[in-house]
Amino acid sequence: MDKNLVISGEPEEVTEIRKKILTEFDGLEFIESTHQYFLNGVEYPSVSSITHRFQPPFDTETVAMNYAAKHGGTAQYWIDQWRYKSLKSTTTGTLVHSYGESLGWLRNGHPELITEDNRCKYIEDKGWLIPTRQKEEAVLKFYDELHPSLHFVLAETKVYSGKNRKVTNLSQDYCGTFDLLMYYKDANDDSKSGLVIMDYKTNASLVNDYARNNGVMMLPPFDDMYSESKSVYTLQLSLYQMPLEDIGLKIVGRRIIWLRDDGTYELIQIPSETERLREALA
Secondary structure: OOOOOOOOOOOHHHHHHHHHHHHHOOOEEEEOOOOEEEEOOEEEOEHHHHHHOOOOOOOHHHHHHHHHHHHOOOHHHHHHHHHHHHHHHHHHHHHHHHHHHHHHHHHOOOHHHOOHHHHHHEEOOOOEEOOOOHHHHHHHHHHHOOOOOEEEEEEEEEEEOOOOOOOOOOOOOOEEEEEEEEEEOOOOOHHHOEEEEEEEEOOOOOOOHHHHHHOOEOOOOOOOOEOOHHHHHHHHHHHHHHHHHHOOOOEEEEEEEEEOOOOOEEEEEOOOOHHHHHHHOO
16 A cells, blocks of 8 residues: 555545554555464564463363254254354455445545445446445445544554564564544544544344353453453454554544444443553563
């Protein structure tokens, strides 16, 4: 991507932030088929592998046996059902994320950055990118309702830790790709302006009733958080935040864009866990 890319009408600081991020994190290689990151030929762990360290182990066999005893069928039958559902969800999520990336660039004057798999949905003379599933309708609704104080910076951008050892000095560095980065420009107090990290989520639910009812928690030092998707995503967004802080950028918020099956969405504010992550990964 052109490091000097500009969006018409955006604040000057947004242009500079985009250029800084693309310049600082240049050279990171991602192999999508195996979900591997390489920097200068060295493989780095992903953000998802880092968050996995703080999740309690899940005994699939035992859970499936117990589920079969209660609901019928065999343990293998339920394991297959869960695998099928997981693959379907993951594939749908990938397609929806690609639509979100493409719509973001289109809405900001750069249709040339529409992904190849979304080209067939682009109606150039109308400026449309046609949603083909309900969760894409939710992404479209999100952009239609976007607050004017939020300015698009980047979509699907790769970052890695360790750019500034004075800020982040971990025992092992990592890489990750955030879905969406916005800049909040406060109209009255510029000291409140800064970046907002956003991530699309397509889960049926972000909370886990079993974990909440049975006190199943994340592993220390995050054992004050339930073992559920919302907790994992809380760590994920903070892990994206740390590399941006390493290069001197100010983060003022983190949001999950929860895309629902009915074509609606919910913006969920997520707290920062960067301090505890820095200590846990030191």
